[in-house]
Each structure stands twice: as C-alpha cells, then as structure tokens.
Amino acid sequence: MSAVPGPVKPLWDLPTRVCHWLLVCCLPAAWLAAELAWMEVHEWLGYTVLVLVVSRIAWGFVGSPHSRFSDFLVGPRAVLAYLRGEGAASAGHNPLGSWSVLLLLLLLLTQAVSGLFNSDDVFFTGPLYYALDAGMRDTMGLVHEVAFNLLLGLVALHVAAVIYHQRWRREPLVQAMLRGSADGREGRAAPVSSWRAVLVAAVVALALWAVLAAAPEPPPMMW
Numbered sequence: 001m002s003a004v005p006g007p008v009k010p011l012w013d014l015p016t017r018v019c020h021w022l023l024v025c026c027l028p029a030a031w032l033a034a035e036l037a038w039m040e041v042h043e044w045l046g047y048t049v050l051v052l053v054v055s056r057i058a059w060g061f062v063g064s065p066h067s068r069f070s071d072f073l074v075g076p077r078a079v080l081a082y083l084r085g086e087g088a089a090s091a092g093h094n095p096l097g098s099w100s101v102l103l104l105l106l107l108l109l110t111q112a113v114s115g116l117f118n119s120d121d122v123f124f125t126g127p128l129y130y131a132l133d134a135g136m137r138d139t140m141g142l143v144h145e146v147a148f149n150l151l152l153g154l155v156a157l158h159v160a161a162v163i164y165h166q167r168w169r170r171e172p173l174v175q176a177m178l179r180g181s182a183d184g185r186e187g188r189a190a191p192v193s194s195w196r197a198v199l200v201a202a203v204v205a206l207a208l209w210a211v212l213a214a215a216p217e218p219p220p221m222m223w
C-alpha cells in the first residue's frame with residue numbers, strides 16, 4: 001500500500017506573508033507622505049512599520065519554524081559554501097539572503113525609531129523629540145536620512161536578487177511569498193497558529209502606545 005501524501009506545509013506562514021506585503025506597501029507610502037509633507041500620514045505609516053518590524057523580529061523567536069532566525073541564520077562558513085554552489089541548509093531563506101533579511105529588518109527598525117526623535121524644524125516634531133538634547137536630536141535627524149538611503153539601496157538589491165532567482169534560476173520565490181508555498185518551495189514543519197502573531201502584534205502596539213503616552217511634553221513657550 002503506498003503512503004498518501006499529507007497536505008503541503010507552507011514555507012511562509014500567513015503572518016510572515018502579511019507582514020512582508022504590508023511593509024512593501026507602507027515603505028513607499030511613508031516616503032511619498034514625507035515628500036508631500038503630509039507629516040501625520042507619515043507618522044502613522046511609520047508607527048505601522050515599527051509595529052510590523054518589531055513583531056516580525058519577535059516572530060523570529062516565537063513564530064513558525066521557517067520564520068525563526070534559528071532556521072535560516074547561518075555563520076560565514078555556510079555563506080561561503082553556498083556561494084561555492086553547495087546547497088542551502090534551510091528550505092526557506094538561503095544563507096546569503098538570510099543576512100540581507102536581518103539587515104533589512106534592522107534598517108527598518110532604525111528608520112522608524114529615529115523618526116520618533118525627528119523634526120522638520122517647522123510644523124512637525126516626532127513624539128519623542130523632547131526626550132533628547134539638541135545634539136542627539138541632530139544625530140537622529142541624520143540617522144533618519146542615512147538609514148533611508150541605505151534602505152533604498154538594500155531594497156533595490158533585494159528586488160534584484162528575487163528577480164534573478166525567479167527568472168534565471170526558475171525558483172518560484174514570489175509565488176511562495178504570496179501563497180505560502182510553491183513547487184519546490186514547501187515547508188518541512190507545520191506552522192504555528194496565526195493567533196499567536198495577532199497576540200504578538202497587539203502586545204507590540206500596546207507597548208508603543210505606552211511609550212508614546214509617557215513622551216515628554218514640549219517645554220513651555222518663552223515670549
């Protein structure tokens with residue numbers, strides 16, 4: 001009697017996919033809002049990115065097996081082996097891609113956190129602007145600018161790498177990021193419940209709200 005194959009396990013669980021495509025929408029939207037000086041829209045998009053990224057980082061510890069950092073982050077030796085053409089250990093991110101994923105998440109975090117301390121020097125101040133002295137505020141302004149340029153470069157590289165794997169190596173990465181799995185891109189372990197991700201995101205949003213509620217007030221105006 002031949003064994004009946006079980007249902008295909010997703011490589012990327014629903015929360016990981018939702019988080020990815022929301023980031024893809026929010027990042028250009030936050031950029032556009034800053035360019036148009038719609039600072040309140042920029043601020044809310046920035047908070048959304050912050051909650052998404054912190055939740056994704058937490059998901060890297062408590063999420064589904066293939067979304068965990070322990071599943072895909074590997075040392076330099078494994079990256080070099082991958083570059084020599086020796087296959088990847090994980091069904092998910094390849095050894096080189098895993099480091100770009102981590103860098104992308106850390107840059108997004110830096111971008112959103114530095115925004116909290118930033119100001120356009122005219123109409124808008126980030127909610128934690130008054131928590132720092134003048135020197136540190138300037139530094140945060142610079143960090144916000146530099147991190148964004150680095151992000152643009154890294155996102156361009158990321159999209160180029162995805163296109164390379166998709167077109168030249170015929171790997172259905174985008175289909176897997178959209179549907180969870182695709183031919184040759186299946187998970188090896190069952191995902192955890194998506195409700196866990198809802199709980200993680202709610203805790204992160206609540207923590208952000210608590211930090212913003214405790215933000216220092218602007219000093220009184222001196223006439």
Ligand code: HEM
Nearest residue numbers: 016023024027092093094097101104155159162173174177
């Ligand atoms: C604002 C732009 C983007 C950002 C910030 C971004 C960020 C990320 C991050 C953080 C991951 C890791 C996913 C995880 O483990 O949670 C990822 C993976 C991925 N992204 Fe993007 N991404 C962007 C744009 C795009 C676009 C435009 C595409 C489609 C062409 C795309 C396709 C993918 C795919 C297919 C993966 C999975 C790669 C793999 O299988 O190893 N991304 N992206």
Ligand code: HEM
Nearest residue numbers: 030034043046047049111112115116118119120126144145
């Ligand atoms: C990850 C999400 C974010 C992205 C991609 C982003 C991107 C940008 C960009 C491209 C600019 C214009 C360039 C510059 O002057 O630095 C800008 C300006 C600014 N952003 Fe953000 N930002 C984000 C989050 C935030 C957050 C959460 C806040 C505060 C709540 C914030 C506050 C500001 C302020 C006050 C400016 C004006 C700076 C100036 O005019 O010099 N940003 N942001």
